[in-house]
Amino acid sequence: MRTAYTSDQIRTAERALMALLPDGTLMRRAATGLSVVCAGLLPGVYGSRVALLVGSGDNGGDALYAGALLARRGARVEAVLAGSRTHQAGLEALREAGGRTVEAPWPDVVRRADLVVDGLVGIGGAGELREPYRRLAVAASEASGLVVAVDVPSGVDASTGRVEGPAVRAQVTVTFGACKNGLLVDPGRSYCGRVELVDIGLGPYLPDPDVVSLTDEDVADLLPRPGAESDKYRRGVIGIIAGSERFTGAAVLSVGGAVRAGAGLVRFAGAKAAVGQVRAHWPEAITTVLDGPSVADVGRVQAWVIGPGLGTGEEARELVRAVLATDVPVLVDADGLTVLAGDRSMLRRSAPTVLTPHAGELSRLLDVPRDRIEAARIAHVRRAVTELGAIVLLKGSTTVVAQEDRPVRVNATGTSWLATGGTGDVLSGIGGTLLSAGLSGYDAASCAAHLHGLAARLASTGNSGGQGPIAAMDVARALPQVIQSL
Ligand SMILES: NC(=O)C1=CN([C@@H]2O[C@H](COP(=O)(O)OP(=O)(O)OC[C@H]3O[C@@H](n4cnc5c(N)ncnc54)[C@H](O)[C@@H]3O)[C@@H](O)[C@H]2O)[C@@H](O)CC1
Numbered sequence: 327m328r329t330a331y332t333s334d335q336i337r338t339a340e341r342a343l344m345a346l347l348p349d350g351t352l353m354r355r356a357a358t359g360l361s362v363v364c365a366g367l368l369p370g371v372y373g374s375r376v377a378l379l380v381g382s383g384d385n386g387g388d389a390l391y392a393g394a395l396l397a398r399r400g401a402r403v404e405a406v407l408a409g410s411r412t413h414q415a416g417l418e419a420l421r422e423a424g425g426r427t428v429e430a431p432w433p434d435v436v437r438r439a440d441l442v443v444d445g446l447v448g449i450g451g452a453g454e455l456r457e458p459y460r461r462l463a464v465a466a467s468e469a470s471g472l473v474v475a476v477d478v479p480s481g482v483d484a485s486t487g488r489v490e491g492p493a494v495r496a497q498v499t500v501t502f503g504a505c506k507n508g509l510l511v512d513p514g515r516s517y518c519g520r521v522e523l524v525d526i527g528l529g530p531y532l533p534d535p536d537v538v539s540l541t542d543e544d545v546a547d548l549l550p551r552p553g554a555e556s557d558k559y560r561r562g563v564i565g566i567i568a569g570s571e572r573f574t575g576a577a578v579l580s581v582g583g584a585v586r587a588g589a590g591l592v593r594f595a596g597a598k599a600a601v602g603q604v605r606a607h608w609p610e611a612i613t614t615v616l617d618g619p620s621v622a623d624v625g626r627v628q629a630w631v632i633g634p635g636l637g638t639g640e641e642a643r644e645l646v647r648a649v650l651a652t653d654v655p656v657l658v659d660a661d662g663l664t665v666l667a668g669d670r671s672m673l674r675r676s677a678p679t680v681l682t683p684h685a686g687e688l689s690r691l692l693d694v695p696r697d698r699i700e701a702a703r704i705a706h707v708r709r710a711v712t713e714l715g716a717i718v719l720l721k722g723s724t725t726v727v728a729q730e731d732r733p734v735r736v737n738a739t740g741t742s743w744l745a746t747g748g749t750g751d752v753l754s755g756i757g758g759t760l761l762s763a764g765l766s767g768y769d770a771a772s773c774a775a776h777l778h779g780l781a782a783r784l785a786s787t788g789n790s791g792g793q794g795p796i797a798a799m800d801v802a803r804a805l806p807q808v809i810q811s812l
């Protein structure tokens with residue numbers, strides 16, 4: 327499991343460790359690790375041009391010390407001092423090693439560098455970058471040389487991943503002690519490139535993480551697998567209520583996600599047209615044409631999925647109400663969420679409820695503008711959990727899953743080719759299947775996001791190594807191969 331922390335958590339741990347060590351030890355450890363990564367990225371250190379962007383804090387200090395180490399190995403190191411102050415000991419170390427500082431016109435320095443080291447701000451950064459950092463961040467992002475961010479790309483909020491205004495786009499981010507939330511969560515994540523963690527001995531002083539990201543091994547351990555004694559009922563019966571006379575595809579895709587994720591049995595109920603399509607595509611499913619909002623005729627299930635393509639009229643409302651009135655876990659998606667936004671009282675129940683909104687749907691549920699949710703996913707998914715009393719999976723470029731009193735789980739397996747109609751419907755079927763197999767809502771949602779992302783990647787990659795367009799059904803089709811491989 328990968329773990330990540332807020333800036334405050336990192337600072338507290340650093341203080342505890344620093345109290346036991348001679349002054350400057352941590353910074354030297356950080357700078358040494360940084361210089362090793364930088365040296366590894368250059369075809370040769372000797373003679374290469376390195377530009378250091380140096381802010382006024384310790385982030386600038388790290389860059390200066392690392393620059394000094396590179397200068398000692400023969401690199402031509404030039405430091406742009408951007409802050410009102412500069413880390414003096416770091417600056418002396420650089421000068422002693424033969425590095426130099428440059429005044430305007432610094433754009434040339436950035437332009438001609440083989441490697442740009444972004445030491446403008448780290449975990450001390452707050453809000454939009456001010457000048458001249460802002461211009462330097464833009465110049466670094468446009469540089470032809472490699473860009474390495476020190477601890478966190480300047481302009482990215484380390485605790486939240488929020489990016490206001492320009493920020494440095496790095497090919498590699500060298501982070502110290504522990505990963506910060508903002509390196510795992512978009513939009514920040516997309517500025518980091520590859521993240522390299524340098525151990526500075528912080529481990530024993532770190533608290534429980536704020537954010538985690540599951541690995542393939544974690545998911546493999548959580549996934550239910552049939553044993554010798556399994557039968558279809560014990561493996562898990564999932565009930566899906568989706569689709570309508572008008573929207574039949576969502577039903578087909580949600581059932582597809584469930585069948586291909588390994589449901590013991592899928593019971594599908596919906597409008598006549600949706601049932602017709604589900605039967606045509608998935609003869610494995612047992613179907614019921616719903617005549618009114620009674621779900622009792624559908625048969626016994628261990629978990630429900632409701633919402634994709636359902637519509638938002640009176641009948642849909644009554645169906646959502648009826649399903650939430652049962653005592654089994656329920657996953658609500660798509661139109662089901664829109665219905666809930668109009669009457670949150672339906673969420674008062676004792677069995678687990680998993681909500682799987684995208685930012686637009688969460689915007690309706692929380693009455694918060696969509697762009698604010700996308701800029702601060704962790705904060706909003708947590709708020710949703712508290713306000714709605716459910717487990718919440720927020721979809722999008724980074725999918726995040728939250729439950730009260732647990733770290734937010736961030737999913738990093740997806741691909742932006744997933745941004746296509748119907749892939750969310752497939753996700754609902756996967757999540758429901760895992761719920762019906764007995765996983766907790768938190769585990770079911772996070773494993774579903776993980777498998778969904780891997781399946782999309784597999785479908786998108788094929789044999790070529792590159793990535794290309796996928797259809798939602800391709801994601802469902804790729805699921806068995808993904809589960810085999812875990
Ligand atoms: N504390 C420690 O023990 C260690 C810290 N390390 C480094 O120290 C960094 C934190 O250092 P600091 O606490 O000095 O903070 P930073 O160097 O991250 O930034 C603080 C400085 O940036 C300015 N600043 C903040 N937001 C700005 C904005 N939006 N635009 C322009 N200027 C802005 C502040 O006025 C302040 O001068 C870490 O990210 C890491 O790189 C490492 O050396 C490892 C050890």
Ligand SMILES: Nc1ncnc2c1ncn2[C@@H]1O[C@H](COP(=O)(O)OP(=O)(O)O)[C@@H](O)[C@H]1O
Pocket residue numbers: 660684720721722723724725740741742743744745746747748749750751752753778
């Ligand atoms: N830029 C992106 N990068 C990675 N995954 C994405 C991106 N945009 C959307 N997704 C994923 O694609 C799926 C889209 O689901 P959703 O918005 O519900 O679409 P639909 O309702 O058409 O099925 C979600 O799993 C979401 O996390």
Ligand SMILES: [K+]
Pocket residue numbers: 385444445446447448475476477478479480
């Ligand atoms: K930085």
